[in-house]
Amino acid sequence: MGSLMAQIVAVVAMNIRSLPQRIWMSIATLVAVGIVVAVLLAFLALSNGFEKTLNTSGSDKIAVMLRAGSQGEMSSVLLRDQLNIMELAPGISRDANGPVVSAELYVIVDGTKRSTNTPVNLPLRGLELSGVELRENFSIVEGRMFEPGRNELVVGEAVQTEFSGFELNKKVRLGQSEWTVVGVFSAGGSVFGSELWGDLKTVQSQFNRGSSAQLLRAKLATPGDVSEIQAYIENEPQLNLDVKTEVAYYAEQSKGITNVIFYLGWPLAIAMALGALAGALNTMYNSVAQRSMEIATLRAIGFSGVSAFIGTLVESLALAAIGGVLGSLAAYLFFDGLTTSTLSGNFTQVVFDFKLSADSFISGLKLALIVGFIGGFFPALRAARLPVVIAFKNAT
Amino acid sequence: MSDFYLIRKNLTRNKLRLSLNSFAIFIAFLLFGVLASLQAAFDAGVELSSEQRMIVTNKINFTQPMPLAYVNKVRAVEGVASVTHANWFGAYYQDPQKPLVGFAVDAESYLEVYEEFVLAPEQREAWFNNRIGIVVGDQMARTLGWKVGDRLPVSSSIFTQKDGSSVWEMEVMGIFTGNDEQFDTNYFLLHYKYFIETQSFGGDWIGWITIKTTDPALNDEVSKTIDAQFANSPAETKTTSEKQFSKAFVEQFGNIGLMITSIVGAAFFTILFIVGNSMALSVRERTNEIAVLKTIGFQAPRIFKMVLSESILLALLGGCLGLFVANVLVNGAAQAPQLRSMLPNLVLTDMVAFKALGLMLVLGLVTGILPAWRAMKLNTIDALNRR
Numbered sequence: 001m002g003s004l005m006a007q008i009v010a011v012v013a014m015n016i017r018s019l020p021q022r023i024w025m026s027i028a029t030l031v032a033v034g035i036v037v038a039v040l041l042a043f044l045a046l047s048n049g050f051e052k053t054l055n056t057s058g059s060d061k062i063a064v065m066l067r068a069g070s071q072g073e074m075s076s077v078l079l080r081d082q083l084n085i086m087e088l089a090p091g092i093s094r095d096a097n098g099p100v101v102s103a104e105l106y107v108i109v110d111g112t113k114r115s116t117n118t119p120v121n122l123p124l125r126g127l128e129l130s131g132v133e134l135r136e137n138f139s140i141v142e143g144r145m146f147e148p149g150r151n152e153l154v155v156g157e158a159v160q161t162e163f164s165g166f167e168l169n170k171k172v173r174l175g176q177s178e179w180t181v182v183g184v185f186s187a188g189g190s191v192f193g194s195e196l197w198g199d200l201k202t203v204q205s206q207f208n209r210g211s212s213a214q215l216l217r218a219k220l221a222t223p224g225d226v227s228e229i230q231a232y233i234e235n236e237p238q239l240n241l242d243v244k245t246e247v248a249y250y251a252e253q254s255k256g257i258t259n260v261i262f263y264l265g266w267p268l269a270i271a272m273a274l275g276a277l278a279g280a281l282n283t284m285y286n287s288v289a290q291r292s293m294e295i296a297t298l299r300a301i302g303f304s305g306v307s308a309f310i311g312t313l314v315e316s317l318a319l320a321a322i323g324g325v326l327g328s329l330a331a332y333l334f335f336d337g338l339t340t341s342t343l344s345g346n347f348t349q350v351v352f353d354f355k356l357s358a359d360s361f362i363s364g365l366k367l368a369l370i371v372g373f374i375g376g377f378f379p380a381l382r383a384a385r386l387p388v389v390i391a392f393k394n395a396t
Numbered sequence: 397m398s399d400f401y402l403i404r405k406n407l408t409r410n411k412l413r414l415s416l417n418s419f420a421i422f423i424a425f426l427l428f429g430v431l432a433s434l435q436a437a438f439d440a441g442v443e444l445s446s447e448q449r450m451i452v453t454n455k456i457n458f459t460q461p462m463p464l465a466y467v468n469k470v471r472a473v474e475g476v477a478s479v480t481h482a483n484w485f486g487a488y489y490q491d492p493q494k495p496l497v498g499f500a501v502d503a504e505s506y507l508e509v510y511e512e513f514v515l516a517p518e519q520r521e522a523w524f525n526n527r528i529g530i531v532v533g534d535q536m537a538r539t540l541g542w543k544v545g546d547r548l549p550v551s552s553s554i555f556t557q558k559d560g561s562s563v564w565e566m567e568v569m570g571i572f573t574g575n576d577e578q579f580d581t582n583y584f585l586l587h588y589k590y591f592i593e594t595q596s597f598g599g600d601w602i603g604w605i606t607i608k609t610t611d612p613a614l615n616d617e618v619s620k621t622i623d624a625q626f627a628n629s630p631a632e633t634k635t636t637s638e639k640q641f642s643k644a645f646v647e648q649f650g651n652i653g654l655m656i657t658s659i660v661g662a663a664f665f666t667i668l669f670i671v672g673n674s675m676a677l678s679v680r681e682r683t684n685e686i687a688v689l690k691t692i693g694f695q696a697p698r699i700f701k702m703v704l705s706e707s708i709l710l711a712l713l714g715g716c717l718g719l720f721v722a723n724v725l726v727n728g729a730a731q732a733p734q735l736r737s738m739l740p741n742l743v744l745t746d747m748v749a750f751k752a753l754g755l756m757l758v759l760g761l762v763t764g765i766l767p768a769w770r771a772m773k774l775n776t777i778d779a780l781n782r783r
Binding site for chain 2: 024025027028029031032035036038039069070071075077107108109110113115116118119120121173174175176207268271272274275276278279281282285286340341342343347349
């Protein structure tokens with residue numbers, strides 16, 4: 001057994017040291033595997049980053065109420081009398097000022113994407129200062145908060161970096177009146193960072209929405225528990241609403257796009273991995289053919305077929321692993337932290353970062369090693385079974 | 397013995413290498429075919445938009461309404477040939493999770509502005525004369541199984557009727573197609589009057605206006621005149637060409653073009669590397685034979701051509717196969733209802749196929765040129781001496 005180990009070590013070392021003789025074919029495999037891993041990681045980082053942004057937006061202490069069947073805030077309408085009834089619901093936390101709720105209006109305005117200089121949909125949220133307090137991560141980083149009753153806006157950090165048209169102190173004409181951007185806020189990497197916020201009543205009147213809203217946020221008496229509110233809605237014939245926790249709401253919002261990215265990314269990566277596999281097989285069969293003389297010699301002096309098999313397999317795995325690591329490194333250097341934005345389920349831009357997770361790296365390396373393993377296995381079989389006499393003949 | 401016979405024999409002598417290389421090329425062109433079709437589907441709205449059409453929207457954003465009175469004011473602007481308007485209905489049929497594209501339009505003027513719209517004359521008449529009538533795009537009708545004469549309850553996820561219900565009764569009066577295979581037929585049209593008179597928001601408001609100019613050269617002038625006319629009014633306007641409008645909308649999703657180009661580029665770079673090396677290797681292995689061929693009188697240019705033909709043949713073999721499977725996949729995917737509603741114009745167009753053929757030739761040339769050059773320059777004496 002010890003001698004077999006020694007044989008294997010010797011053959012592996014020999015294979016690795018002879019790599020420079022097959023330098024171009026080996027590099028081809030390396031590059032191929034590296035590119036496959038980098039493409040996979042780019043997609044995973046996209047979907048991971050998007051999911052993360054939406055997930056940090058939701059809290060399980062907050063309930064979100066929309067008109068029944070609405071896909072999101074955009075397609076929901078809640079009238080003032082519905083809101084009044086809703087605020088009485090049990091299960092909503094109360095403080096000295098009564099129920100802790102926030103009725104919010106959501107309208108779309110144009111901004112300009114800096115990178116392409118094309119118009120994009122940005123969400124303008126009308127809310128009361130009490131609603132701002134429902135966001136735990138909210139803080140003003142520049143300027144000040146809007147004052148109720150005035151045409152003032154505060155804008156998210158992401159809006160500042162990705163889009164133009166809403167710079168601090170800028171006056172923006174929306175409809176009949178001019179609005180002033182008075183502050184920039186940070187929202188802890190959540191979707192709110194891609195929004196513009198103004199006073200609810202002012203937005204309602206400027207956009208002719210009367211006293212209607214689109215969504216009602218409420219602080220829950222028991223975090224995570226919407227059952228009381230749910231039961232209240234069911235018993236109240238005037239209410240035709242859906243209620244869920246903020247976490248559940250944003251998880252639902254992220255599902256569509258994360259799925260698209262995920263289901264596009266994996267098949268693409270697998271197809272490309274198959275291409276890389278063809279390259280790896282090519283390289284390794286070629287390696288075996290080139291070394292057939294060497295393998296035959298080793299076999300003739302008593303080395304086992306197993307050592308030839310493992311030697312070839314390890315060479316392939318090593319190439320794929322190096323490729324995988326290089327691909328991961330490239331993905332990390334080029335993609336991680338890159339900021340981008342896309343149209344969300346609410347028909348407005350959501351800004352998010354490419355975020356590589358440890359899981360993605362592991363998936364990438366796994367894919368690389370699978371390619372390396374299959375790419376080495378069959379050529380290794382051939383190496384192990386190489387009939388010594390024929391190998392000598394062919395090699396001359 | 398023809399050259400082609402030799403090329404074929406050379407290509408197929410190492411069956412394993414041939415299959416591996418063709419497979420790698422196959423994958424590259426499969427990806428190209430599918431991704432380029434996806435991109436073309438995304439861009440179809442831009443490609444098919446008419447030079448003569450312009451869209452007038454509320455300056456705040458295209459989802460904000462405008463007064464109906466604007467239509468006549470726009471019609472009076474010099475250089476405007478015809479005008480129509482539309483409202484987004486936010487439709488769904490039975491399942492709110494499956495939104496449908498539906499517009500409330502002024503029927504006669506809409507068909508006047510959208511000339512590529514194909515609808516049988518009797519269906520057209522029938523639609524004009526039925527208040528609750530709708531016309532449905534061929535693709536949507538097939539997906540939902542709607543037929544002419546069907547009376548359906550169609551819901552809106554945004555609007556409610558004055559009686560509080562969000563369901564509108566509609567009757568299918570016609571099925572329309574377009575004069576181009578990429579023309580989007582995944583939507584339906586209902587009458588503006590029916591919509592505006594029954595919905596509870598009240599008022600005479602519209603979503604956007606589409607105009608056709610008498611001459612594309614006048615577009616800039618027309619757009620300036622229109623926007624100036626409504627400046628400082630409660631609803632200021634923004635007038636852009638249909639092309640710009642569609643392009644900006646597609647770009648809101650992100651830079652899809654760049655993404656697709658990078659992936660295809662990465663795949664091709666990989667395959668180029670794999671196949672190029674493999675070609676070089678197989679020619680190197682044949683050094684002796686090439687020397688012999690030269691010795692028996694094959695001219696250097698003829699050898700050059702033979703090696704190059706081999707690599708091009710290889711690229712065509714794998715590439716055409718990949719393109720074929722891509723076509724099957726794209727056609728299959730286009731039948732999936734979820735994809736169809738998102739990308740109604742998904743087909744592998746002739747343009748994509750031609751580009752693929754061009755790429756195959758380039759791939760064959762690039763991977764073959766160096767080995768072919770080496771084979772041509774091969775010094776017969778040295779090569780034979782090497783034995």
